[in-house]
Amino acid sequence: MGTFVAMGNIIRLLPESVANQIAAGEVVQRPASAVKELLENAVDAGATEIKLIIKDAGKTLIQVIDNGCGMSEQDVRMCFERHATSKIKNANDLLAIRTLGFRGEALASIASISQVELKSKRVEDEVGTAVTVNGSEFISQSPVNSSDGTTVTAKNLFFNVPARRNFLKSNTLELKYVMEEFNRVALVHPNISFQLYNQDKILHQLSSSNLKQRLVALLGNTYNNRLIPIHQETQVVNISGYIGKPEYAKKKRGEQYFFANGRFIKNPYLNHAVENAFRDLIPKEAFPPYFIYLKVDPQTIDVNIHPTKTEVNFQDAKSLYAILHSTIKQSIGHYNLAPVLDFETERSLEVPPLPKDHPLTPPSITIDLEYNPFEKKRKSQMEINYPTSRRDSQTLDLPGADISAPNVIQIERSYLVSHIKNGIVVIDQQLAHERILYEEFLKSGENKDNGAQKLLLPQTVQVTPDDAEVIRNIIPVMEHSGFEVSDFGHNSFVVHAAPPGIESTTIQSVIESILEAYKAETDEFNQHGERELAKTMALRMAIKHGQSLKPEEAEAVIQQLMTCAAPDISPEGKPTMILLSYKELANEFKRTT
Ligand code: ADP
Numbered sequence: 001m002g003t004f005v006a007m008g009n010i011i012r013l014l015p016e017s018v019a020n021q022i023a024a025g026e027v028v029q030r031p032a033s034a035v036k037e038l039l040e041n042a043v044d045a046g047a048t049e050i051k052l053i054i055k056d057a058g059k060t061l062i063q064v065i066d067n068g069c070g071m072s073e074q075d076v077r078m079c080f081e082r083h084a085t086s087k088i089k090n091a092n093d094l095l096a097i098r099t100l101g102f103r104g105e106a107l108a109s110i111a112s113i114s115q116v117e118l119k120s121k122r123v124e125d126e127v128g129t130a131v132t133v134n135g136s137e138f139i140s141q142s143p144v145n146s147s148d149g150t151t152v153t154a155k156n157l158f159f160n161v162p163a164r165r166n167f168l169k170s171n172t173l174e175l176k177y178v179m180e181e182f183n184r185v186a187l188v189h190p191n192i193s194f195q196l197y198n199q200d201k202i203l204h205q206l207s208s209s210n211l212k213q214r215l216v217a218l219l220g221n222t223y224n225n226r227l228i229p230i231h232q233e234t235q236v237v238n239i240s241g242y243i244g245k246p247e248y249a250k251k252k253r254g255e256q257y258f259f260a261n262g263r264f265i266k267n268p269y270l271n272h273a274v275e276n277a278f279r280d281l282i283p284k285e286a287f288p289p290y291f292i293y294l295k296v297d298p299q300t301i302d303v304n305i306h307p308t309k310t311e312v313n314f315q316d317a318k319s320l321y322a323i324l325h326s327t328i329k330q331s332i333g334h335y336n337l338a339p340v341l342d343f344e345t346e347r348s349l350e351v352p353p354l355p356k357d358h359p360l361t362p363p364s365i366t367i368d369l370e371y372n373p374f375e376k377k378r379k380s381q382m383e384i385n386y387p388t389s390r391r392d393s394q395t396l397d398l399p400g401a402d403i404s405a406p407n408v409i410q411i412e413r414s415y416l417v418s419h420i421k422n423g424i425v426v427i428d429q430q431l432a433h434e435r436i437l438y439e440e441f442l443k444s445g446e447n448k449d450n451g452a453q454k455l456l457l458p459q460t461v462q463v464t465p466d467d468a469e470v471i472r473n474i475i476p477v478m479e480h481s482g483f484e485v486s487d488f489g490h491n492s493f494v495v496h497a498a499p500p501g502i503e504s505t506t507i508q509s510v511i512e513s514i515l516e517a518y519k520a521e522t523d524e525f526n527q528h529g530e531r532e533l534a535k536t537m538a539l540r541m542a543i544k545h546g547q548s549l550k551p552e553e554a555e556a557v558i559q560q561l562m563t564c565a566a567p568d569i570s571p572e573g574k575p576t577m578i579l580l581s582y583k584e585l586a587n588e589f590k591r592t593t
């Protein structure tokens with residue numbers, strides 16, 4: 001059998017340096033995580049000025065210079081020990097943490113995977129102390145002349161863990177992560193001045209200011225008149241910060257920040273509360289920027305979490321949701337930026353009073369005598385008989401639409417124009433295809449044999465731990481819709497089969513779209529998983545604007561659209577086509593027919 005037979009006692013303690021390296025794997029995944037820890041230490045030290053200097057996006061150099069409280073000669077040495085912290089003394093302190101750090105793991109971890117020099121001096125000391133540590137190994141300690149405060153310099157991250165070093169992304173991407181961490185700290189402490197240098201170039205110079213000024217300094221002057229302040233004080237939570245005006249909602253998620261008790265957090269549930277408050281005011285695919293600061297009793301928030309995790313749990317999440325939602329609606333309403341849909345608002349105020357002797361005329365009503373509420377088919381000047389099933393498509397009964405003849409043109413690589421018996425129809429190729437795929441995916445989900453197609457090569461999908469949690473939640477829905485997914489551990493999943501039309505090469509991006517949609521519409525997903533999944537996949541896979549189609553492809557889109565149950569609207573409720581009858585055309589040209 002194996003090596004474990006008859007070897008006597010085999011368990012021993014790991015050398016400290018190895019233990020630190022293992023712990024470092026959790027604390028320091030990339031330069032940005034080291035930046036976060038060092039900035040937080042500077043904040044905890046009460047610094048009023050913090051300078052961050054990086055080279056090669058932090059891969060070769062991360063230096064944080066602060067003017068905080070500094071450390072004693074002994075503490076400078078001690079701070080590199082694992083579980084060495086000045087911030088808590090006993091388990092009770094865990095319930096009321098007021099600092100960002102408290103685990104005493106960061107410096108030990110950073111020092112185990114880089115070459116660190118730390119210089120520090122307290123106000124009361126004559127001279128400071130410098131210590132050098134190289135991959136957990138103590139190198140030297142000496143007195144130095146230095147100003148009050150602490151400078152930590154970490155060089156050559158992962159120099160002794162090549163596997164991790166190779167795992168790092170491009171400088172562009174790593175720099176983006178670093179700047180994101182920088183933003184998160186700078187946005188919580190507008191009173192602290194910050195500087196950020198990369199390759200000796202200054203990227204940010206933020207002087208001590210109020211929050212609005214800090215936001216504008218970080219995000220640009222355009223934000224000056226794009227923000228609405230929010231404010232609410234209740235027993236459960238105090239809320240402050242800013243939200244973007246609805247008209248400045250972004251195409252991409254991004255500038256959305258929650259902070260709880262001075263810590264950046266992610267919380268899809270609260271995000272939903274915010275986005276829900278914006279519903280009907282912004283397009284569906286747009287995201288409102290927000291910078292929201294929550295203050296809750298430390299005892300009602302779970303901070304005893306993984307060091308790099310930003311998810312937190314609130315004891316009273318439901319109340320929090322409701323308070324946040326109404327605070328935001330109120331703020332938007334208060335600024336009078338949008339139709340206020342709440343019934344609580346005094347409608348009478350919104351109707352301008354009539355001039356005193358304004359003549360009153362009864363409203364005129366036009367009655368459609370032919371209107372029959374029980375008639376399902378929508379009646380318009382031009383009738384289209386949509387066939388009810390795919391089988392009908394050969395004998396498509398689109399009145400006069402002589403689909404077999406080549407009558408389709410594509411214009412602007414976006415629209416398909418076709419003539420039909422008594423007019424023309426303009427079809428948006430993308431929206432139409434979304435509708436077609438949506439119904440196809442829904443249908444394959446309804447079938448017992450859900451049309452799952454085995455992939456020739458099973459695809460492995462690697463995601464973040466948080467996303468892995470989401471996938472585990474929605475595997476049943478995915479399987480119902482034609483996926484075959486198995487959890488492979490370590491945040492990876494193997495996809496063995498997928499709904500028809502989804503190929504191996506697109507699996508990863510389809511899964512990413514699903515994750516994004518799930519996070520944006522968690523409630524919808526939980527209630528109508530199959531529908532949301534079908535919608536997400538349809539939107540992801542559909543032919544896009546700008547894609548040129550061969551005549552036969554264009555024709556296929558039209559044919560398939562006409563066999564859909566609801567051909568005239570996209571899964572998101574947009575019209576897929578515009579009909580123009582010859583009669584209307586003649587009217588436009590002021591001719592009689
Ligand atoms: P934690 O922040 O969780 O306590 P760290 O490993 O980040 O653990 O730091 C260990 C200790 O070193 C801190 O508790 C603090 O006493 C000290 N320390 C670290 N950085 C600084 C700094 N910039 N200024 C003053 N003290 C610091």
Ligand code: MG
Pocket residue numbers: 037040041100101102104106107
């Ligand atoms: Mg710390």
